Amino acid sequence: MTDLFAPLPLTRGPAMKNRLMLAPLTNQQSHPDGRLSDEEYNWLTKRASGGFGLVMTAASHVQSVGQGFPGQLGIFGDEHLDGLIRLAAGIRERGALSAVQLHHAGYRAPKELVGTPVCPSDHEESGSRGLSLDEVYQLRDDFIAAAKRAEKAGFDGVEVHGAHGYILAEFLSPGVNQRTDQYGGNPENRARLLFEIIDGIRSACRSDFQVGLRLSPERYEQQLDEVVAVAARTMAEGKIDYLDLSLWDVTKEPMDERFTGRTLMSYFTELPRGGVRLGAAGKVMDGKTAAWVLESGCDFVTIGRGAILRHDFPERVRADAAYESPALPVTIDHLLDEGLSPPFIDYMNSWPGFVADQASGN
Template sequence: MSSDSILYSPYTLPCGVTVRNRLVKAAMEENMSSLGNVPGESMYSLYRYWAHGNLGMIITGNVMVDRSSMTGPGGVALEKSNDLAPFQKWAKIIKSNGALAIMQINHPGRQVLKAMQGNAIAPSAVPLDMGKHSKLFAQPREMTCQDIHEVCKRFVETAKQAELAGFDGVEIHAAHGYLLTQFLSPLTNQRQDEWGGSIINRARLLINIVSQVRAVCAKDFIVMVKLNSADFQKNGFSFDDSCEVVNRLEALGVDVVELSGGSYEAPAMQGQTRDDTTLAREAYFLEFAKVLESKTDIPLMTTGGIKRAEVAERVIQQGCALVGLASALAITPDLAKKWQQEWTYSGVIPHCTWKDKSLASLANMAMVRRQLRRLGNNITTLRDPSPLWSLILDMLHRNKMTKRDVG
């Protein structure tokens, strides 16, 4: 019986909270917020599908800690001044069938689209290198020490707001090239002060945020960190750096480290790298997790390319506490339930094979977001969406949202 699989066994986190099974909906950026960058009816509809899909934990898409710095249009932001009612409803929907609700909190740093007219800040004024697509992104400004302390404060305030709204925990996003990753990587952090240089200095902002969130939130509030196993760029954030950061996080009582990898420049989370690292076709980051598992007591979770129960089970058997599902849940939101009924059922992950890797990466994300919008409108998802048409529809949607958000 597939229901007897270790995938459907409970797991108790260090903070004492028990997850009913090992399957987690990992974060996907929805770009579907209502006016004011808050969750609304389409987001509620989308998350109802996942809430009733027999998952143990549901992690939201990016929730930004600063409305003036958004990754893209239609994003969600939660600040100290927000009305909590839309977020309370969101948490209630996510938890309505027994899953734990985790809010992923984030700051984009330099990964801000120029069209958003946002505040693009970074540890050093190093712009994104996306080849001919670089011009789509704002030129970042090097942060002052005051900026750094302000960002830290915002992360802590957003975590507290999430707790007040009824979420069971937060996931602090320190992967995929966003601000905390920019501090961790020597390619983007070229500072000469206490925030740059050694990995201890580069990790200082992340460590400060985690320790302060732990201090202001309840003992049983789940604190997770999403961390790159590496950024897959030559001379960048390495696996040894990642191990050092995890050791620091362990001392702070972090409940789960989700191991991912890459950035906009090297989208390893889609199976692509810039440093010739070979990633597995499914469970991209499992090899890194296996090595790291022997070095830490923090429960690990890995996400990236998983669409079959057999692979998900292998992730748990090889040492991870939890397994994250992302793109496959955009097309089959009840995949965890389907595996219980038919163990060999395979989910679908859209994949674009265009030669321009940057454009293919954008098309991959567009195909996923298209399915999320369909679910938000209670329309059946497509198993084989057209990359080109998905990209066009995504651009139209993003243009509409940009006009709304920027005014």
């Protein structure tokens, strides 16, 4: 189906009311200890009110040493439960499905936040140390425990963050992962941890708890053919409910010259998916592109910057199929009106050309 506003049934749990999912967007708004802030609550519930079928949190770290940025929402301890319970209820009351993105930054964790970052194996460039085998087991168990925490808080599901060079993508990478045990070496071993986490969540949580997976097939020493193989296996096994591709640009061709001549997305839309739903993110800023993603073979569209610019992106597209996001840069006042707090706007200032210079007006 190519109707953005047709319901999307999932194998487990309730259906998405439409095909538009809020991307897990870094926003740096929570408290330093990982507890939910009013600002983050307001940001996410405003997107639920704006019509998204599924509202996902920003990356939420499953271990304190996995923190990837200041003001990150945490899910590594029961001290986070009160805020998570409030957030899940707020999203549900506004008519959207809810999910927590489970995350560990690996070697990308800033030293000023975590001390010495950790990685599948020693990583000289970042100064990260390799995990012991027992620590790999603990990492697996902490992802599973975080999913249980999300379930207890009342979320409809979780998304496992296997993208963007964070720790699960580091395990997948033949360049980063230099382990010589069962979690390193050949592609099957490097993917072992990811599949053990998915299996563990599926076993530990209730039968209708939704599990998604985010993958990015390029950058951070990922190999496109290996990521395609991981995607094919996850969909064939049917243990996840949706696969969320982070492509940076849904229309782009692969960077790897061996695979050019067609879109990067097409390598995934051609895979048998059974009951697993497939979606993609990457510069979807208007209704026409969102519809094109479905026409090109996806089941849903993940909206990032378009949702920052307008909390009600879905409702605007519903009213006008030709809707386009506001032109960049936008003013601070515009972002405040759309529910971004000053810390989030400060973060957006690091994105070239996104926030207008108030002094110059440009």
